[in-house]
Amino acid sequence: MVRPSSLPTLLTCALALGLGSVARASAPSSELEFRRHVDSLVQTGRLGYDQGLLVRFQRVFAPGRLPSELRSADASPVKSATGLVQEYRSMRDGLPSAIVTQISAYLTQNPAGQARTHETEHFQFTYETIGPNAVDATDADANGVPDFVDRVGAWAELSWDRLFAEAGFTAPPLANGRYQVSFREMESYGYTLPVEGTTRIILHRDYTGFPENLDPEGSSQGAAKVSIAHELKHASQFAASRWSEGGWLEADATWAEDLVFDETDDYLRYLPEGSPVSHPGTWLARGASYEDCLWQHLIAERHGVAALVGFFERRAEQPGEPVMSSFDQTLRAYGSTVGEEATQLGLWSYFCGGNATGRPVGFEEAVAYPTPPFQEY
Numbered sequence: 293m294v295r296p297s298s299l300p301t302l303l304t305c306a307l308a309l310g311l312g313s314v315a316r317a318s319a320p321s322s323e324l325e326f327r328r329h330v331d332s333l334v335q336t337g338r339l340g341y342d343q344g345l346l347v348r349f350q351r352v353f354a355p356g357r358l359p360s361e362l363r364s365a366d367a368s369p370v371k372s373a374t375g376l377v378q379e380y381r382s383m384r385d386g387l388p389s390a391i392v393t394q395i396s397a398y399l400t401q402n403p404a405g406q407a408r409t410h411e412t413e414h415f416q417f418t419y420e421t422i423g424p425n426a427v428d429a430t431d432a433d434a435n436g437v438p439d440f441v442d443r444v445g446a447w448a449e450l451s452w453d454r455l456f457a458e459a460g461f462t463a464p465p466l467a468n469g470r471y472q473v474s475f476r477e478m479e480s481y482g483y484t485l486p487v488e489g490t491t492r493i494i495l496h497r498d499y500t501g502f503p504e505n506l507d508p509e510g511s512s513q514g515a516a517k518v519s520i521a522h523e524l525k526h527a528s529q530f531a532a533s534r535w536s537e538g539g540w541l542e543a544d545a546t547w548a549e550d551l552v553f554d555e556t557d558d559y560l561r562y563l564p565e566g567s568p569v570s571h572p573g574t575w576l577a578r579g580a581s582y583e584d585c586l587w588q589h590l591i592a593e594r595h596g597v598a599a600l601v602g603f604f605e606r607r608a609e610q611p612g613e614p615v616m617s618s619f620d621q622t623l624r625a626y627g628s629t630v631g632e633e634a635t636q637l638g639l640w641s642y643f644c645g646g647n648a649t650g651r652p653v654g655f656e657e658a659v660a661y662p663t664p665p666f667q668e669y
Contacts, residue, residue, distance in 0.1 A: 348376055416468075464530065546585040547588035603622045
């Protein structure tokens with residue numbers, strides 16, 4: 293477990309005072325529930341924005357330091373902490389120094405033992421075999437590299453090939469000839485961190501006990517696969533447009549998981565949480581996130597992956613343009629508009645789950661999606 297420096301006494305008191313009157317039958321366990329609960333505490337003035345940001349970092353990197361009212365014994369891991377990193381970077385100059393010190397400590401890895409490296413064609417993996425951030429040291433093929441690191445290396449190279457060599461998305465710059473990846477203990481699948489003109493990826497150290505998915509090699513392997521694909525797409529986004537797309541960054545990276553590892557289908561877990569299928573009338577009310585990857589699925593299935601490559605090419609040229617304007621300008625090259633795609637999304641979202649009838653109308657994997665609720669307008 294990561295052991296960051298303790299909070300300054302004044303900040304600890306502020307958190308206690310802010311949360312002392314909050315009564316809950318149980319602490320929020322899912323990532324979405326936790327974020328909504330913290331947001332409500334900030335909006336009602338029981339926590340300051342800076343304190344709310346800090347507890348969201350604590351949930352990922354130091355859950356034992358969370359105020360008791362926000363701890364949950366069955367908390368699910370955060371899908372990607374990259375959005376949290378980006379929010380911190382954008383707000384850092386306005387945060388109290390005590391908050392900056394604490395969050396910076398969470399984002400700094402201090403190896404407990406001697407770090408080792410493993411290189412593949414495009415990646416350098418740094419890992420430990422002892423200490424709280426240690427990977428499983430099992431080396432069945434006796435090649436001197438833990439099997440887990442070997443497998444992640446192969447999945448990373450596959451992700452690189454499918455995202456960049458085949459699809460044509462922008463590849464991140466390489467540091468000293470290879471992209472840097474490391475591992476750590478945390479309550480997240482992974483995150484991407486800007487550093488020295490490029491980015492690096494930090495993955496969970498083993499994925500044991502993570503939520504189930506449909507990967508044929510097992511859920512732990514599936515979790516590692518989608519994590520590297522997801523975070524590598526974040527690295528590509530940063531290289532193209534410096535993360536100027538807000539919540540659509542997560543929707544896009546979640547879609548990318550399925551492009552690279554189609555059989556894993558980890559994204560299915562998020563569709564009941566507020567997607568166009570599960571919440572047709574309010575799906576964007578709280579902003580885009582993982583479940584809204586269906587927008588990218590729709591565009592890719594109707595117009596091809598090249599349309600999404602074109603979207604990020606435009607974002608690279610116009611990073612300050614409203615996201616939907618960028619989508620609209622991109623789609624016009626394919627004889628469509630955002631309005632037309634939104635209409636199709638509504639139609640396709642109806643033919644899901646128990647309503648799925650097969651192509652040509654509807655998502656490729658629509659039968660595995662939730663059945664949409666019936667609503668009259």
